[in-house]
Amino acid sequence: MKKVIVAPSVLSLDYAKVETQLAQVVKANTPWLHFDVMDGHFVDAITFGPNVLKGFKKATNLFMDVHIMVDQPVKVAKQMIDAGADMITFHVESLDSENEIHQLIASIKRQGCKAGITARPGTQIANILPYLASVDLVLVMSVEPGKGGQSFMPEALDKIAYFDTYRKEHNLNYVIEVDGGINKDTGELCKKAGVDVLVAGSYVFEGDIEERIQSLV
Numbered sequence: 279m280k281k282v283i284v285a286p287s288v289l290s291l292d293y294a295k296v297e298t299q300l301a302q303v304v305k306a307n308t309p310w311l312h313f314d315v316m317d318g319h320f321v322d323a324i325t326f327g328p329n330v331l332k333g334f335k336k337a338t339n340l341f342m343d344v345h346i347m348v349d350q351p352v353k354v355a356k357q358m359i360d361a362g363a364d365m366i367t368f369h370v371e372s373l374d375s376e377n378e379i380h381q382l383i384a385s386i387k388r389q390g391c392k393a394g395i396t397a398r399p400g401t402q403i404a405n406i407l408p409y410l411a412s413v414d415l416v417l418v419m420s421v422e423p424g425k426g427g428q429s430f431m432p433e434a435l436d437k438i439a440y441f442d443t444y445r446k447e448h449n450l451n452y453v454i455e456v457d458g459g460i461n462k463d464t465g466e467l468c469k470k471a472g473v474d475v476l477v478a479g480s481y482v483f484e485g486d487i488e489e490r491i492q493s494l495v
């Protein structure tokens with residue numbers, strides 16, 4: 279079976295044990311860490327902002343994979359890049375026009391960061407296609423964005439397979455990431471469908487962190 283990158287989502291980390299839990303993530307040798315930035319508008323929940331990312335950046339040299347679920351992606355992307363983000367993934371629904379989306383992708387890259395695009399599960403794939411030639415990553419949401427611990431939506435598998443076929447047919451090299459309800463079983467299904475990066479929150483942090491990460495690779 280194909281090897282994938284596991285990006286543990288710090289949304290599910292126990293902040294009373296942040297040092298020990300982060301040490302276990304590092305020990306598992308996973309190269310990425312995933313941040314879900316929620317603003318209380320685009321989604322109901324409010325999570326964290328640049329200062330928290332800065333703290334993690336000081337503590338580890340993992341690749342900081344930042345998914346922004348916010349109404350003001352241009353402003354927040356800059357704040358998170360200044361704080362050390364290596365990848366910013368934003369929602370097609372968070373801007374009004376194709377032109378604005380293209381501009382934000384270009385601006386993220388100009389700031390020395392990689393750019394990813396995503397959409398809510400109910401948004402048509404057609405709305406993402408115009409950006410696939412410009413982005414470094416496409417994120418398939420396998421739950422409704424906004425909180426951890428939800429069940430995997432199986433329709434995400436067809437989307438992963440679609441983006442995998444599309445990149446081969448168009449000679450593109452974006453990475454395919456999936457986020458939401460990932461555990462050993464759903465992770466295997468996503469690998470078979472062609473995914474490259476598995477984001478996992480509750481599965482990783484509600485067990486033996488090192489073992490759980492290893493079980494997904």
Ligand SMILES: O=C(CO)[C@H](O)[C@H](O)COP(=O)(O)O
Pocket residue numbers: 287289290314345421422423424425426427428457458459460477478479480481
């Ligand atoms: O983006 C998210 C929610 O918007 C989370 O990263 C995602 O849900 C991961 O959590 P879990 O693995 O517990 O489903």
